[in-house]
Amino acid sequence: MRRFYGASGWHLAALLMCFLVAGYAIWLVAADPLAWLMLLWFLGAVVIHDLVLFPVYALVTRSVNYVRVPALASGLLFLLFFPGIVRQGAGSFQDATGLTQQPYLFRWLLFTAAAFALSAIIYVLRGKLGKRTPAKPDRPHRETSRASHRG
Helix, strand or coil: CHHHHCCCHHHHHHHHHHHHHHHHHHHHHHCCHHHHHHHHHHHHHHHHHHHHHHHHHHHHHHHHHHHHHHHHHHHHHHHHCHHHHCCCCHHHHHHHHCCCCHHHHHHHHHHHHHHHHHHHHHHHHHHHHHHHCCCCCCCCCCCCCHHHHHC
16 A cells, blocks of 8 residues: 555545545535635635735845834834934933933934935845856756666
8 A cells, every 4th residue: 555655544544534524514515605705705815815915025025124124223213212302301301411302303313314225225235246146057967866876
């Protein structure tokens, strides 16, 4: 059985039982028109996701990392320095430190612009360097199958 089927007989029996259970479930549900509508919706969702949306995800993910990192850094700095950026408690801050909160917004905007600019530069450079990388020379492929070793 293993030589013909590739696995034990128990595997085949379990697989057949799974098919029987799945067939029984389909037979029970097939009488309901709503089930057919749900099946069509599911198949459509799978096709739309796998053939349309997944390639879009892949393309966006490659470039999104160059937006995600500076956005995260900028967002974290905004949360950290939020009172200073929006000048909350300006009087108390000036009384305690003798300084104003005026530079916070400008510095945060400057950091955000610099982070996105640096990320864009890295994106462009990696794109250009990736295209300029010379192809590796082809190595002769050795046949390593068992048949070639038997002679």
